[in-house]
Amino acid sequence: MKEKLLEIINNPKYQPLTVSELTALLNLGKNGQILIDELAKDKEVFYSKSKERLLNHQQAGIFKGKLSVAKDGYGFIKSEGFEIDFFVPKTKLNGALDKDIVLFTIHDYLNKSKNEKQEAHIIEVIERHLKYIIGEVVQKNKELLLASDETVLPLHFNKLEKVKEGQVVRCKIINYNNDYLEGEVVEVIGNSTDIGMDITIIARKYGFEAEFPQEVIDEVNNLSEDLTNEIKRREFIDRTIITIDGADAKDLDDAVSIRKLKNGNYELGVYIADVSYYVPKDSEIDKEALKRGTSVYLIDRVIPMLPKRISNNICSLNENENKLVIACIMEINNKGKIIDTVLKEAVIKTKHRMTYDSINEIIEGNEKAINKYNNIYNDVLLMQELSEILEKMRGIRGSVDFDIPESEVIVDEKGKPIEIRKRERKESEKFIESFMICANEATATMITNMKLPFIYRVHDxxxxxxxxxxxxxxxxxxxxxxxxxxxxxxxxxxxxxxxxxxxxxxxxxxxxxxxSKAIYSRNNIGHFGLSSLIYTHFTSPIRRYPDLLVHRLIRKYLFTTDFSNLNSLEEYIDDVASQSSKQERAAMNCEYDVIDMKKAEYMEGFIGVKYSGVITSVTSFGMFIEVLGAIEGLVKLSEMRGYKYDDQKMSIVSVNGKGSYKIGDKLQVKVVSAIKKKGEINFEIVYNKNTKSARTTNKKRNYGGSRNERRKENHRYK
Incomplete structure (x- = not known):
């Protein structure tokens, strides 16, 4: 009935009614006052000053939204129903912090149009986002405080005997004040000088922790690797099965085989580690895996979704070891169309643990590599042949391949960045990716045809x-x-x-x-980027929770023909999809923050150095310049005297019309600052007689090439 009440009160034609009038209108009886009081407590409706009538947000002039706080202390509020963001001066935050849900009023609201630039004043925080905070213990004015990039406010400790200068700690916030926070230390993570602590802080900020709870470890230690009970599984002894991964990979969850059939079609086998056999639903291992949602791949480490005994040992498809898998065997014609799909429980033993480099050497005709892997030489060529067919097929149907290289940061043994470079996708990576897409589509199509609840990878x-x-x-x-x-x-x-x-x-x-961003959902809308009508994630259950769920659904529907409890299953799939999408975003942002931090640390050694660069993005606050083919920094608009942002042309233009900057323009810049903790790199333009006439001012430099000001979209949208 709350929904019905809100529907009436939020109707644009609603005129304020009394509690008794609303109660009578909906025939609520004695429950009317209780329901309305609950809505008022949740700030969904408001009482008039006389307490007689109920008002909606518009009538009360009070709105709800989510706050984002900039590094300089001011904020912006996004509120449903408004196309604009509301600016909040630093003095009007009223103790609100980044990502808090707040109630606010709009300054001079009645005299401005709905979408005109407006200023907001926060009147109340109704939901705190930041409940715990991680940072370094520092001394300021003879007092120990917590310094953290999660808030601009200092945090005072309620008990000083637990902390020492230089420690990295996690605190529970116990008191929120307008000018400071008060917290209690709940965990000492380490010291700021520990190797890799800078990355640990970012990972923990996003909720990713390397260590597993003891109850999870206990379950893992009790897992048996005895496969005697699985002798009924099919063994693909007539297939040459290999893994192809990066040289450093230890969680090998997929393997492939290929052969040409008598009818001229290809038989592609994709074998995926049967993680669901070892990790039943609602076990302690499973609960922790769902909480994490994904493995996180950082510069110097992997934070796994599953404990290493599972990911790197029991389930990893290591060379010449018997392993349990779910096999997806596909027959594909010479046009790239999947003619038939079979999903089977199986036991396999991979023949070779191949790397992308070794496969590329074979493709490129390296005689040493060909001789070493002579028994799979023809298979590799056949894989390349099928990959080209599949690539052509996807090109015809319109699959989008941006093929944008990722940045790669090389660090030394102390965690210091020593090189930044672009990482190009190798040919072998492309055809393994192509084979995995085939398996994902084939699996999704098979289950969808059964008209049963399923989890999809969708892209609008x-x-x-x-x-x-x-x-x-x-x-x-x-x-x-x-x-x-x-x-x-x-x-x-x-x-x-x-x-x-x-x-x-x-x-x-x-x-x-x-x-758009790809997400997980029970409702299939297709995958725009792949131009695929039906798509899922099946091929990485060691490192992605949705894949683990897909394996369970395959076992339930196909291997045990269990079609019970479908209604509750739908609710569970919705929960998994939401949690997995959220954790994927967190992992992606964590990875980007670490890379940005290390790039800034690297550039700290090049202050004052000049580089040739290209403008990669122009925004209302400045322009991003890429140098060295892999590093971006910001030239802030406020430092460019005589220039303004033109949102129609997405350019920065001279106010006198004599010059402009747009994406793709080449120019020389100088590194003026690099702030490791903020992941910021800041440039200024180097002017010569060939440079446009903009001039930077020396007044109060306020550089801000923050990773939080422009977050790149994840191009691994598949």
């Missing part, structure tokens, strides 16, 4: 506004886009990528940022 089409933002930019480069785009197909996106010249490849990154 980009919004019209985002598409036309890209069109605005690409037209500036002379590309033949004649009209606004209302709806776009994956094929058209691929066509856009296809016409972009080599020297303009940075536009791919911009187009990528226009795309």
């Amino acid at each position: 089409e980009p919004s019209e506004d985002r598409l036309n933002t890209f069109v605005t930019v690409i037209k500036l480069f002379g590309y033949p886009i004649k009209q606004k785009i209302r709806k776009i197909t994956p094929s058209q996106v691929q066509d856009l990528i296809g016409i972009i010249k080599e020297e303009d490849k940075f536009l791919n990154s911009l187009l990528l940022r226009m795309m």
